[in-house]
Amino acid sequence: MTWFFSYLTVLLLPILISIVVYYESAKTLESEIHSASSSLLNQLKEIADNQFANMQRLSFEMTWNIKVQELMYSNKYQHYQNEYRYDLYQITQDLKMYRSTYSFIDNFYIYINSAQTVLLPGVISDAEQAYVREHQDADFTYERWRELMTRGQTPGFVPILHIGQDGEKRKAVAYLESYRSDQPEQPLGMNVVITDQARILRALGNVELFNKGQVLILNRNNEILVSNDASTPKLPSDFPYDKLTGNSGFFYLNVGGQRYEVFYLHSPQSECKYISMIPSRLFWEKAEKVRNFTYASFVVSLLGGGLLTFIFLRRNYGPIRRLLRTLDEKAGHSGGNKGGNEFHYIEETLGHTFMKMDEITSNFNRHRSVLRSHLIMRLLKGKTDPQIPLDDSLTAYSMKFISDEFAVMLFLAEETDLFYESYKGMSLQEKQRLLHFIIANVVEDLASRRHAGFVAEVDDAAACLINLASGSEDSWKDDLKDIAKEVQSFLHRAFKINLTVSISSIHSTIPGINQAYNEALDAMEYKLVIGRKEILTYDQISKDFDAGTHKGYYYPLSVEQQLINYVKVGDFEKAKSTVDHIMDQNLGKQIQPVQLARCLMFDLTGSLIKTINEIGDVQETFLAQNPKAIERLMASETIQDMRHHLTDILLKVCSYTSAKRLTNIQHSRQQAVQYLVEQVIVFIESHYQDVNLNISLIGEQMDMKPFYLSKLFKDQTGEGLLDYINKYRIGKAKSAMREQKLSVHEAAELTGFSEVTSFIRTFKKYEGITPGKFKEMEDQ
Secondary structure, rough: HHHHHHHHHHHHHHHHHHHHHHHHHHHHHHHHHHHHHHHHHHHHHHHHHHHHHHOOOHHHHOOOOOHHEEEEEOOOOOHHOOOOHHHHHHHHHHHHHHHOOOOOOOEEEEEEEEOOOOEEEEEEEHHHHHHHOOOOOOOOHHHHHHHHHHOOOOOOEEEEEEEOOOOOEEEEEEEEEEEEEOOOOEEEEEEEEEHHHHHHHHHHOHHHHHOOEEEEOOOOOEEEEOOOOOOOOOOOOOOOOOHOOOOEEEEEEEEEEEEEEEEEEEEEEOOEEEEEEEEEHHHHHHHHHHHHHHHHHHHHHHHHHHHHHHHHHHHHHHHHHHHHHHHHHHHHHOEEEEEEEOHHHHHHHHHHHHHHHHHHHHHHHHHHHHHHHHHHHHHHHOOOOOOOOOOOHHHHHOOOOOOEEEEEEEEEEEOHHHHHHOOOOHHHHEEEEEEHHHHHHHHHHHHHHEEEEEEEEEEEEEEEEEEOOOOOOHHHHHHHHHHHHHHHHHHHHHHEEEEEEEEEOOOOOOHHHHHHHHHHHHOOOOOOHHHHOOOEEEHHHHHHHHOOOOOOOOOOHHHHHHHHHHHOOOOHHHHHHHHHHHHHHHHOOOOOOOHHHHHHHHHHHHHHHHHHHOOOHHHHHHHHOOOHHHHHHOOOOHHHHHHHHHHHHHHHHHHHHHHHHHHHHHHHHHHHHHHHHHHHHHHHHHHHOOOOOHHHHHHHHHHHOOHHHHHHHHHHHHHOOOHHHHHHHHHHHHHHHHOOOOHHHHHHHHHOOHHHHHHHHHHHHHHHOOOOHHHHHOOO
């Protein structure tokens, strides 16, 4: 019976899987249909947005056409009225040129509100004629068209009726952009750019779903711009516009008992909404056929599978019985199939056997790797166990020394972010273990090609004990450098891992391994001075160190004061040049001891902090905006890092102080000009009766050239100096005629005019009437 149920289960399992697959397929089909519909709607959006962008671009070119700007905003025609019609003609010719450039735009024109004139490509027309030619229709009246042309509004797209070149009326989209005036509700004119909606709908011509459904484009006021519905397009009165949120979306809508699937997209470029409403039944017609076929296959599978189960059950149990007997004999069991479930018994027996084998193998490999690494670390640190022969320990971990010459190399990974980004889905600890595993295997493999190499993990670095093969000391040193270069190059190329490598000297015998390890550590310390991703050899560092005196470093007080002064005045180039000079003097020609290099870093950081404190308010501004800047500078691991952070801080502080200094200079100059203008006004008020008072006399008095003085006065007050003198004199003359009852001649003499005719001409220029007429009005 167990076998019968087993076969029956095997039969039912694919049926159940088929059912699951069917439902999952239905979901996938729905998702794919939605995705396809969204893609098609996206295609429509791209086509429409491109067309709308071309319409906006054409309107932009029309707006900023020099002749159009002059027509709309200049007062040229107050003086040259005869040129008005000619300029209109010139604009129509420019529009004619635009038509050849924008051949994919159906029509465009400029409406001039004040003249009720329409400028088309090559044509000047009054408003009514243009309406009749382009838009006349009972549903789109002249008044409605005039309302669109004269309302103040932001640029936007609106539905419109357009008469094509063949005389046929077509639905179209118009882009309206007004020429603004001082009164927002009364624009000077309007750009109108028109595109036939058929241009946009061509993209849907071969799409069956869209042809059977409804596709619409709405403007920001939810007016229908484009629709594939040949009749008057409209949305249901209860259409949920509030659901059209976000950049895209999908929802179901029931209209008249029929269910629709609604997809929509938002275009931030044109501020339009793209909507498709497709009946759900169109999607699921083919899915119904698949479901019926699936149900039929279930029935056939049950009947045929039941018959085959009975036949194979009788034939296949014999081999299973013999296998159970053999397992009982090997395992020492009796009793057969353990409760009648033969397969469970076989699985349990084999699974237990394999699990034990895997456990034994895993424990052996794990302990062997850990113990091998521990042995290498004890050799590096000189802490071997004297009670255990070294040869026995080496043999236990498949290690063998081929000579008595040793060296140690340290490999430190730098800038590991790129490597970590390549292995997403892993924890940081897993990534770190993988990084060390890769470095250890590559290093040991490359080192073992010419010598014997053994790698162990030391803190964040990998330490490689190199047992050197036969050769000379010079060849060994060259080999060690070659190994370092090969490891750096391969790991950077294959895994984006950057390494800093340090190499010890060559040492003989086992006790020398610890000395070599300490030398590699010391060499790695000089990463601070020499930089990252370098190969640091202890022999070369010792040689360079012995060659120098190293009594201190170059950073005199005079240079420090220069640096502080350059920062205070905001001279970034000189401040940076000073820092570069200090760095080059100390680190450019010889290797400084690490201790002195750190002291230099602290001194430069201290100078920068002192400068920020002395500047005053910049300290609060800079440190508030960059709270970690000083911390990053102090935490620099190399001189190159420090130079980078220091330059960044110098640039920000110098930019602030330079801008502040320039502001102060401009403020001082403004005050000086203001004081000069006040002196000029006082001089005019005290000498207006002098007939010789003019710009030249004031210039002599102020010790300035007349032209420059007049320019400063006008820049400060907005009024010319000569105009100010004349206006002041006329004001005094009016007061004299009004209050002292002086005659015109007496008033002219009193206010510094040498001739009455000059007085009369000046008075009329500024007051609009003659002084005699003014006096008559005052006397009345």
